Amino acid sequence: MADRTTSSITIGADRSTVMTxxxxxxxxxxxxxxxxxxxxxxxxxDGRPEKVRFVLDAGVISDExxxxxxxNGDDSVDWTIxxxxxxxxxxxxxxxxxxxxGGTEVTYELAVDLKVPMIGMIKRKxxxxxxxxxxxxxxxxxxxx
Numbered sequence: 001m002a003d004r005t006t007s008s009i010t011i012g013a014d015r016s017t018v019m020t021x022x023x024x025x026x027x028x029x030x031x032x033x034x035x036x037x038x039x040x041x042x043x044x045x046d047g048r049p050e051k052v053r054f055v056l057d058a059g060v061i062s063d064e065x066x067x068x069x070x071x072n073g074d075d076s077v078d079w080t081i082x083x084x085x086x087x088x089x090x091x092x093x094x095x096x097x098x099x100x101x102g103g104t105e106v107t108y109e110l111a112v113d114l115k116v117p118m119i120g121m122i123k124r125k126x127x128x129x130x131x132x133x134x135x136x137x138x139x140x141x142x143x144x145x
Contacts, residue, residue, distance in 0.1 A: 003120075004092075005127035008107040009135040013142045015074040015097045018104045021142050022077060022095055025052050031137035034058035034130055046071060051082055058130050063087040089115045108135055 011018055021027075025038040034056050041051040053066045063085035070078045078094040090113030098105045108131045112123065 003124070004109045004111040005124055005131055006107060006109045007128070007131045007135060008105055009139050010100050010103050010105050011139045011142050012103045013145075015099065015104050017145070018097055018106060018138070018142050019074040019077070019095075021138060021145070023048050023071075025049055027141070028054075031141040033133040033137060041066065044069075044071065053083075056088075058126055065091065067091065084115075087114055087116060089113045106135060106138065 025040055028035040028038040036055040036057050038055075039053045040049040041053055042049070044050040048071045049069055051066055051068050053064070055064050056062065065081060065085035065088045066083035067079045068082040072078075074097060076094055076096045079092065081088065081091045084090070091111070093108065093110040096107040096109075098107075110127050110131055112127055114123065
């Protein structure tokens with residue numbers, strides 16, 4: 001797997017509230033800029049999504065793929081590619097949540113592997129845009145609730 005791109009943001013809400021928004025995949029097109037649709041295909045015993053089908057349009061990375069999720073309460077969620085798309089051959093990531101004063105620090109890690117060759121610097125820039133847009137959107141969504 002490729003190098004991971006990481007970024008963090010502090011959100012003015014508790015971990016449970018933040019994780020509830022993260023688990024609400026149907027709403028992703030409303031706040032996660034590059035996600036055009038997200039469909040939950042299966043849920044785990046805890047009621048949280050296990051497999052989710054995404055349509056992504058992030059400029060240089062535009063594709064449809066399925067991710068498998070592993071939830072660790074309100075502390076973290078990890079995902080990996082379950083069904084690759086036309087461009088995306090590998091995708092792993094995580095949200096890690098930690099208490100930060102009266103809020104929650106959210107750290108997002110992402111690594112994307114593509115079937116087409118792409119200069120590493122351009123790919124990392126695309127990952128960074130995806131992460132930063134998602135974190136800002138998540139913060140805005142949680143704090144507006």
